[in-house]
Amino acid sequence: MLTVSTAREALHKAGIRITPQRLMVVDVLVDNRTHPTVDQVYLAVSKHYPTVSLATIYSTLSLLARNGLILALHGGKDGLRSDPETTPHAHAYCEQCGDVYDVALPDEPVWKETHLSGFQPRHTEISLYGLCAHCAQTTPQS
Amino acid sequence: MLTVSTAREALHKAGIRITPQRLMVVDVLVDNRTHPTVDQVYLAVSKHYPTVSLATIYSTLSLLARNGLILALHGGKDGLRSDPETTPHAHAYCEQCGDVYDVALPDEPVWKETHLSGFQPRHTEISLYGLCAHCAQTTPQS
DNA sequence: CTGTATGCAAAGGTTTTGCATCGGG
């Protein structure tokens, strides 16, 4: 799980500059299980650092993702979301309310190595689309 | 696997009008294993139906997806792609050349029912990001 | 000091929308 010190360390080791903006983005994501959109991260950082720009948020998120510190989620329709939990798990997107939930995976690998035919995966994204428990009640059947 | 007649039947059963544009989109996707982007579908349909509009392609693809006739893939960076093969399988996106490959899955379900905590999945998308066999050679390591 | 990161604004690309017209059932 992401922490400010591990992020500091990892970025330093990769020869990447530690800036207050980057630390602020990390700080917003630490222990954050809400899978925030880029805009939500931007707003949260803005509160403590009002002059930050959206472009910096994008660049920082992609930097953190490239260095394996966070995951980039492409499932929803609100654009990119971020997840500080990088251990394997799936994400459930509610098509009604838009919320995103974590879903645990079995320990066995999901796909067969022999079926990759030479493809070398770097990261995986498993997305479930449907209705969350709450919306399934209020919207019985579509 | 999608065919023109199954599509006709399914749309008719759902009380949805059969239009030449819609049939043309289906026709482009039948037996198509290239995971075409929206634009590629548009161009292919345009060849036989020059007055078709991009908006119609979007609406038709979303219609077919809503009715379970095709899958919508959100993995790549070229926007939405379509897949007429709706049985469970994963997709491998090459970050170098952008090509999309099919990956077979084991027969066992991927996630634990008990971990869905009430979420009702309607469809699933499993995306692998990395380098395809060809690009892995030419671009040894990043 | 030096070169990278930032902020700003503008551009880029994809997808959606509004509305008049067309045409399938």
Add this chain to the structure above:
DNA sequence: CCCGATGCAAAACCTTTGCATACAG
């Protein structure tokens, strides 16, 4: 015939880019 589908264009949206300035190391 009628209501949904289409085509067109504009709008909305998310994300990237270019460039001058600021600042981390």
